[in-house]
Amino acid sequence: MTVSRALRPALIGVFAIAIAIIPLLAGGFTITLLNYIGIYTLITLGLVLLTGCGGITSFGQAAFVGIGAYATAYLSTAAGLSPWVGLAAGVVLTGFVALVLGYITLHLGGHYLPLTTIAWGVAIFLSFGNFQFLGAHGGIGDIPAISLFGFTFDDQAELYYIIWFFCGLALLGAANLLRSRQGRAIRALRGGKGMSESLGINVFWVRLCVFVMAAALAGIAGWLYAHMTRFVSPAPFDLKAGIEYLLMAVLGGAGTISGALVGAAAVALVKNWLQDLLPLLTSNSANLEIVVFGCLFILLLHKSRSGIVPLVRQYLPFKPDTAPPPEAATPVTLPTIKPMPQGSTLLKIEGLTKRFGGLVAVDNVNFEVKAGTITALIGPNGAGKSTSFNLITGALKLTSGKVTFAGHDLSGVKPHEVVSLGMARTFQHVKLRPTMTLLENVMLGCYQRSSTGFVAGALRLDRAEERAVYDVAMRELARVGLADKAHELAGNLALGQQRVLEVARALAAGPLLIMLDEPAAGLRSLEKQALAELLRNLRADGMSILLVEHDMDFVMSLADRVVVLEFGKKLAEGTPAEIQANPAVQEAYLGSVE
Amino acid sequence: MSIPGGGARGRSMTFDIFVLLVQDAIGTGAIYVLMALGIVLIFNVTRVIFVSYGDLVAYSALTLGAFELNRMPGTVWLVLTLAAMAFVIEAASLIRRQQARQIPKAFVYWGIIPAIPVALTFLIGAENLSLPVSILLTIALVLPLGPLLYRIVFQPIATAPVLVLLMVAVALHFAIAGLALLYFGPEGFRTSAFVSGDVMIGSFGIPQQLILIVGAAAVFSAILFLFFQYSLAGKALRATAINREGARLVGIWTTRAGALAFLLAAGIAGVAGVLISPTTTIYYDTGLIVGLKGFVGSVVGGFVSYPLAAVGAIIIGLIESFGSFYSSALKEAIVFAAIIPIVLWRWLYVSAHDADEHEEE
Numbered sequence: 001m002t003v004s005r006a007l008r009p010a011l012i013g014v015f016a017i018a019i020a021i022i023p024l025l026a027g028g029f030t031i032t033l034l035n036y037i038g039i040y041t042l043i044t045l046g047l048v049l050l051t052g053c054g055g056i057t058s059f060g061q062a063a064f065v066g067i068g069a070y071a072t073a074y075l076s077t078a079a080g081l082s083p084w085v086g087l088a089a090g091v092v093l094t095g096f097v098a099l100v101l102g103y104i105t106l107h108l109g110g111h112y113l114p115l116t117t118i119a120w121g122v123a124i125f126l127s128f129g130n131f132q133f134l135g136a137h138g139g140i141g142d143i144p145a146i147s148l149f150g151f152t153f154d155d156q157a158e159l160y161y162i163i164w165f166f167c168g169l170a171l172l173g174a175a176n177l178l179r180s181r182q183g184r185a186i187r188a189l190r191g192g193k194g195m196s197e198s199l200g201i202n203v204f205w206v207r208l209c210v211f212v213m214a215a216a217l218a219g220i221a222g223w224l225y226a227h228m229t230r231f232v233s234p235a236p237f238d239l240k241a242g243i244e245y246l247l248m249a250v251l252g253g254a255g256t257i258s259g260a261l262v263g264a265a266a267v268a269l270v271k272n273w274l275q276d277l278l279p280l281l282t283s284n285s286a287n288l289e290i291v292v293f294g295c296l297f298i299l300l301l302h303k304s305r306s307g308i309v310p311l312v313r314q315y316l317p318f319k320p321d322t323a324p325p326p327e328a329a330t331p332v333t334l335p336t337i338k339p340m341p342q343g344s345t346l347l348k349i350e351g352l353t354k355r356f357g358g359l360v361a362v363d364n365v366n367f368e369v370k371a372g373t374i375t376a377l378i379g380p381n382g383a384g385k386s387t388s389f390n391l392i393t394g395a396l397k398l399t400s401g402k403v404t405f406a407g408h409d410l411s412g413v414k415p416h417e418v419v420s421l422g423m424a425r426t427f428q429h430v431k432l433r434p435t436m437t438l439l440e441n442v443m444l445g446c447y448q449r450s451s452t453g454f455v456a457g458a459l460r461l462d463r464a465e466e467r468a469v470y471d472v473a474m475r476e477l478a479r480v481g482l483a484d485k486a487h488e489l490a491g492n493l494a495l496g497q498q499r500v501l502e503v504a505r506a507l508a509a510g511p512l513l514i515m516l517d518e519p520a521a522g523l524r525s526l527e528k529q530a531l532a533e534l535l536r537n538l539r540a541d542g543m544s545i546l547l548v549e550h551d552m553d554f555v556m557s558l559a560d561r562v563v564v565l566e567f568g569k570k571l572a573e574g575t576p577a578e579i580q581a582n583p584a585v586q587e588a589y590l591g592s593v594e
Numbered sequence: 595m596s597i598p599g600g601g602a603r604g605r606s607m608t609f610d611i612f613v614l615l616v617q618d619a620i621g622t623g624a625i626y627v628l629m630a631l632g633i634v635l636i637f638n639v640t641r642v643i644f645v646s647y648g649d650l651v652a653y654s655a656l657t658l659g660a661f662e663l664n665r666m667p668g669t670v671w672l673v674l675t676l677a678a679m680a681f682v683i684e685a686a687s688l689i690r691r692q693q694a695r696q697i698p699k700a701f702v703y704w705g706i707i708p709a710i711p712v713a714l715t716f717l718i719g720a721e722n723l724s725l726p727v728s729i730l731l732t733i734a735l736v737l738p739l740g741p742l743l744y745r746i747v748f749q750p751i752a753t754a755p756v757l758v759l760l761m762v763a764v765a766l767h768f769a770i771a772g773l774a775l776l777y778f779g780p781e782g783f784r785t786s787a788f789v790s791g792d793v794m795i796g797s798f799g800i801p802q803q804l805i806l807i808v809g810a811a812a813v814f815s816a817i818l819f820l821f822f823q824y825s826l827a828g829k830a831l832r833a834t835a836i837n838r839e840g841a842r843l844v845g846i847w848t849t850r851a852g853a854l855a856f857l858l859a860a861g862i863a864g865v866a867g868v869l870i871s872p873t874t875t876i877y878y879d880t881g882l883i884v885g886l887k888g889f890v891g892s893v894v895g896g897f898v899s900y901p902l903a904a905v906g907a908i909i910i911g912l913i914e915s916f917g918s919f920y921s922s923a924l925k926e927a928i929v930f931a932a933i934i935p936i937v938l939w940r941w942l943y944v945s946a947h948d949a950d951e952h953e954e955e
Binding site for chain 1: 773923
């Protein structure tokens with residue numbers, strides 16, 4: 001994800017100096033081109049956060065650019081206000097429109113959401129051309145130049161500095177954000193709602209914030225565009241532009257900050273090159289440009305979906321940033337939950353029932369988990385184990401019954417709030433972020449114990465807390481024996497280690513109870529032994545564990561207490577020895593003994 | 595479809611106007627129904643949300659328009675170019691798989707057969723065609739576009755995530771709409787009406803044109819229904835739609851199913867284009883707007899249900915027709931804004947019935 005620490009400020013410095021001196025060397029045409037690249041970069045950066053990191057595909061960014069551009073165009077001409085008022089109004093207006101649209105649509109999943117972005121994108125674009133006060137299809141001309149302290153930025157070379165100032169700030173802020181608490185949450189979104197909620201992330205809220213942020217960046221870009229061209233009309237904000245921005249993000253490498261810059265530059269240069277080349281071949285060059293563009297995009301999606309930056313990065317000798325955040329002057333410790341006394345009732349399940357239509361998957365199940373013990377929930381296939389598990393963690397809604405955890409009634413508690421009460425879980429099908437390091441995955445576990453917001457993260461005001469999160473994550477990685485791999489990508493681990501990594505992530509939440517959904521499934525014998533050993537050690541440290549499991553040997557050698565389910569009902573409960581001697585259990589597993 | 599003198603702001607709604615608007619909505623809606631059927635068909639079999647489906651409809655209407663003006667439609671060049679590309683891609687993939695012996699067969703499939711309607715067009719010539727002949731030629735020319743586009747654009751990434759396929763489909767729209775501009779020019783086409791006059795039922799006049807459109811839409815929907823219900827190929831398509839892996843295991847050639855779905859959908863697009871051509875002026879880039887509206891119908895059907903898709907298409911026809919009465923300028927914007935609540939409603943319905951979670955990578 002990052003260039004090594006020493007190199008990073010140096011690279012940024014070189015980049016900043018290069019940006020600063022280019023206007024002294026380059027001609028007017030190059031500067032105009034660079035101005036466009038800067039504006040495109042801002043828009044694409046929003047898409048990198050939204051689509052590349054957050055997994056929300058939007059075809060409608062161009063409409064937000066349009067809102068930003070029209071807001072300032074209208075205010076600075078018809079209303080005669082300063083362009084800076086236009087900027088504020090544009091950002092507020094795009095943010096507000098995004099908030100409303102996002103609030104309505106961001107619950108949508110799958111391909112429904114991208115389709116709605118096409119819909120509102122086209123609707124907003126069509127509106128520009130039909131409002132008389134916005135000049136209808138003719139647009140708004142004579143937009144004044146930006147001025148600051150009496151200095152007017154009225155030619156391209158002057159405006160260049162304003163554009164790249166905003167662009168640089170946005171790039172830095174976005175890079176900081178992605179490496180902060182909320183940035184990790186954004187990058188976790190692609191792992192699915194179940195995973196994010198189990199970590200205490202309010203998925204809808206995070207999606208909404210990224211959506212508004214991307215729109216605001218587009219709004220700023222629209223402001224710069226309006227004062228650069230001094231004229232706005234509907235055409236540049238259509239769906240075609242929307243897909244062009246998406247192309248930039250995908251081409252550069254959606255998911256990487258530098259990809260925004262690279263993608264924007266690549267598309268602008270290719271466009272420029274096509275404009276030079278095509279007229280030599282045909283008289284219809286303007287029309288052919290879009291054909292070539294469409295074909296290039298299709299080819300790109302056929303051949304390489306990861307984009308330029310990840311492709312190039314493979315060949316660069318950059319090492320990931322392995323240095324911990326600096327020791328804070330006033331160290332912060334993450335909040336912990338007061339543990340329950342050993343042997344007291346930690347989790348109490350009463351009358352747990354779940355119906356799917358006519359099918360009763362879980363029928364009036366009662367049991368308890370005592371603090372400091374390992375309790376196993378077993379049963380044949382279809383017995384309702386996983387359903388019970390999901391009912392307890394809040395992933396499914398109860399039909400009736402009551403779950404009490406550490407004195408809290410869990411009815412009405414949202415899935416993402418359960419973890420802050422001290423209940424952390426793992427998944428039967430491992431849910432990790434393969435493109436994040438082990439350390440980052442475990443740091444995600446600390447999400448609900450920390451509090452840095454989007455703005456603080458982007459401004460890097462999170463150092464002290466980040467250090468505390470880092471320390472916790474490293475400690476949990478060491479506890480499960482993965483500390484030496486902390487900076488490797490989670491996707492490179494074997495399944496057994498991925499399971500263990502999920503346990504470390506659950507531990508990082510500082511829970512009272514960890515819930516393991518079939519932890520031994522798919523593991524080799526040695527891996528199972530190692531996992532059992534780890535769980536025993538956790539119990540010795542006072543941790544309470546509830547696991548759902550198929551593997552009898554694994555359960556019998558490990559659990560203090562076993563609950564057997566069959567056809568959704570509790571069949572037996574007791575110590576492993578009692579369960580093994582229970583004729584009803586034997587019958588359920590082996591068939592009746594005639 | 596436009597209403598005579600439509601969009602008169604502030605004009606009061608009378609019963610006559612109401613009837614006119616509903617008739618208009620049914621006519622437009624019937625065409626959207628056909629398009630929704632094609633889009634759902636393609637999505638079911640290939641998972642492609644084919645937003646550029648409307649472009650095939652536009653090509654059909656523009657081709658018919660060119661015939662009416664005694665011009666050779668540019669569609670012939672598009673078909674020939676795509677056929678050449680498809681053949682080259684197929685041949686290259688055969689060589690890679692060391693099945694070069696199959697190349698002659700591939701040449702027949704991808705090179706010769708799609709070119710037959712083109713050859714026919716050149717043979718018959720584009721001048722002074724009778725209406726039935728020009729309609730048949732139009733549909734025949736649009737027909738090969740479906741499988742050819744599938745072979746070139748979608749088959750190589752058949753297993754990609756739905757979102758990637760969607761992005762490709764959007765990019766494809768710009769490519770083929772751009773080509774339409776080259777072939778047909780920027781001016782719009784609107785063919786003369788096939789039939790004129792009203793059929794009187796009591797004191798109501800129902801335009802014959804409307805009856806023709808609705809009738810054609812009903813007939814083709816019925817044919818499609820019978821095809822899926824009773825023919826082996828139709829059943830194979832349904833099987834592929836339900837479970838691609840499973841279909842492959844029982845010997846259904848899923849890439850062929852994809853090509854077949856695109857072929858059928860292109861046929862439907864051809865018919866829809868012919869029906870829409872006398873009622874709406876079609877420009878080279880109208881496809882997206884028209885297609886997206888047919889699309890909303892499919893969204894109502896959740897992309898899987900044909901009858902619901904038809905209902906959705908009629909709803910869009912109504913919104914459009916009444917929207918154009920109250921504000922002709924914002925008519926299109928209203929239709930697109932209306933997509934959002936429809937999608938939301940659909941999503942609530944889906945998420946209440948299907949708790950499965952989508953995990954993207």
